[in-house]
Amino acid sequence: MGLWRQQAELKALAESSTTVRQFLPAIPSGLLQTEEYARQVLTPTVPGDVSWNRERAVAARVESQVVLQDESRTFIFLMPEHAVRWQRVDRAVLARQCVHMACISELPNVHIAIIPQSVKVRASPLNVFAIYDDRLVAAELFSGEVVLRDPRDVSYHLSLFEYFLSHALAGDHGTAFLRALAEEFMRERELFETVT
Secondary structure, three states: OOHHHHHHHHHHHHHOOOEEEEEOOOOOOHHHOOHHHHHHHOOOOOOOOOOOOHHHHHHHHHHHHHHHHOOOOEEEEEEEHHHHHOOOOOHHHHHHHHHHHHHHOOOOOEEEEEEOOOOOOOOOOOOOEEEEOOOEEEEEEOOEEEEEOOHHHHHHHHHHHHHHHOOOEOHHHHHHHHHHHHHHHHHHHHHHHHHO
């Protein structure tokens, strides 16, 4: 179908839900990505899907972010610090991405929580998953997506989400953490440019 169609499907799922929870152990959600960051992370690094149209996917991803403006819906994005730090892009792009997420976190219906690397967490973050209200879970794998509708599966993922969330910095603390990371990335970039 093409990656851009998947973006439209994800937008439709979000628009049909009042509460969207996303657990993101790898990289920030497409709903949080700047166009620049999205373009770089949507550039294939491993040969595979021939239907991959990067520019169309980037446009669809950016367009889908309009759903965040609907204050009748609540979005909770939860990720470990290493998902924010993952250097698929250069430090300046990472810095702008962190500032962008900090700004989005100030919307009244958007909550971004970060689990610092310094916090001990006894469970392992195995995969990306999104919970739409209490009706379905979409778990992402390298080869596609698994959708779970059984109430027991949904309940289990809600419990997982709450467990990881209990270890995270949220609200003003999460926003401040993102802004501090942005400053760190810019300092590292300046240092790296000075050395080279």
